[in-house]
Amino acid sequence: METNHIKTGGGPVIRTTGLTRHFTRNKQTIEAVRGLDLEVAAGELVAFLGPNGAGKSTTLRMLTTLIAPTAGSAEVAGHDVVADRAAVRRSIGYVGQGNAAGHQFRGRDELICQARAHGLSRRDARMRSDQLLEAFDLGEHADRPVSQLSGGQRRRLDVAIGLVQEPAILFLDEPSTGLDPQNRVNLQEQVRRLNQELGTTIVLTTHYLEEADALAGRVIVIDHGKVIADDTAAGLKSALGDLVSMDFADADAAHAAAQRADRIPGAQVTVTDSHVAVRVPFGRDAAPGLVAELAGAGMPIARLEVVGPTLDDVFLNLTGRSLRESDNTGPVVDGAATEGEAA
Structure with missing residues (x-):
């Protein structure tokens, strides 16, 4: 046909x-x-x-x-x-x-x-x-x-x-x-x-x-x-960047670590008690250097997780709410x- x-x-x-x-x-x-x-x-x-x-x-x-x-x-x-x-x-x-x-x-x-x-x-x-x-x-x-x-x-x-x-x-x-x-x-x-x-x-x-x-x-x-x-x-998703999540021993260490993380170009940093979340392009590549820098400054990370962005993260970033x-x-x-x- x-x-x-x-x-x-x-x-x-x-x-x-x-x-x-x-x-x-x-x-x-x-x-x-x-x-x-x-x-x-x-x-x-x-x-x-x-x-x-x-x-x-x-x-x-x-x-x-x-x-x-x-x-x-x-x-x-x-x-x-x-x-x-x-x-x-x-x-x-x-x-x-x-x-x-x-x-x-x-x-x-x-x-x-x-x-x-x-x-x-x-x-x-x-x-x-x-x-x-x-x-x-x-x-x-x-x-x-x-x-x-x-x-x-x-x-x-x-x-x-x-x-x-x-x-x-x-x-x-x-x-x-x-x-x-x-x-x-x-x-x-x-x-x-x-x-x-x-x-x-x-x-x-x-x-x-x-x-x-x-x-x-x-x-x-x-x-x-x-x-x-x-x-x-x-x-x-790549434009939004990966989410690097870090837990520290206490809130003071978390706030100090957040100040250092904020120096990374394009980083969006939030702190909640002893938890730091960093949204940054190519976060998987930036994470090892950040971990080493923080450890060298006496702020070892108790827990680290790097998660790639989802389309829901993109929608949330664009609109302020979750698509789900x-x-x-x-x-x-x-x-x-x-x-x-x-x-």
């Missing part, structure tokens, strides 16, 4: 300028997405990371033409998401948060129907269905009603449906939500294969730190409808609809 719907001329396959979406709820304006400027190149795997209500799903819904922007513009596969919705939809696959297949349908039938809807002949639709069932390890479950499939099997079927027309660009909205750890890992492996082996451009939303860290070549952190960071996961804590805020009303991460 042809996948030549992209007409970008070598430029970004996704481009937004000032993309904005407001909703009115109880006579109040909710700024779900605020002035998003974004470019995604062909073949990238990008994760939108943020808490519930950050604006991740709303962004995907605009990029997939499900809702129109309040302001700004967006092009996907070279087509404007407002002026050329049909062309955008022909060029992409989209997997939303809900199950895509009818509960009483058989998985194979659902895939064939979707393929036929995209213009494949009966023969080609059956062939495409068989390919996807094999690729997502669903062959032995293909003739069971969707309602009888496990959560992981349903989610894999959702992704298969999103790939029926072999899109060059795939959008995944919280693909792992509700899955147990094993099924989450299995689905991540499928997503990684699509990107690395087939070259599919993938944009996904997630609030799972581990998922963004493991999958994405690029992580875009969104909070309150705005992009607050955009880099590789490794780049975001922010995730417990519950669903947000997005216009007239409520999603797991509606805004």
Whole structure:
């Protein structure tokens, strides 16, 4: 099947300028997405990371033409998401948060129907269905009603449906939500294969730190409808630095040690009783010299721990709160609809 719907001329396959979406709820304006400027190149795997209500799903819904922007513009596969919705939809696959297949349908039938809807002949639709069932390890479950499939099997079927027309660009909205750890890992492996082996451009939303860290070549952190960071996961973490934790015999020694640690370029030092925490770039490299210096000054360290930063540490540094804590805020009303991460 042809996948030549992209007409970008070598430029970004996704481009937004000032993309904005407001909703009115109880006579109040909710700024779900605020002035998003974004470019995604062909073949990238990008994760939108943020808490519930950050604006991740709303962004995907605009990029997939499900809702129109309040302001700004967006092009996907070279087509404007407002002026050329049909062309955008022909060029992409989209997997939303809900199950895509009818509960009483058989998985194979659902895939064939979707393929036929995209213009494949009966023969080609059956062939495409068989390919996807094999690729997502669903062959032995293909003739069971969707309602009888496990959560992981349903989610894999959702992704298969999103790939029926072999899109060059795939959008995944919280693909792992509700899955147990094993099924989450299995689905991540499928997503990684699509990107690395087939070259599919993938944009996904997630609030799972581990998922963004493991999958994405690029992580875009969104909070309150705005992009607050955009880099590789490794780049975001290395910019923050390692956490060097030290315990001393008493508070006096800790305060004296903190004064010395504060001389390290880029160091952020906090002292709590006899405990000193130093956040510093390349802390693993700085720690041995600091230990030796403190020991030589008569301030031996009773306990030392060096921990690399996590994406949650990055979010905490950027916003002053933990992403894990922010995730417990519950669903947000997005216009007239409520999603797991509606805004």
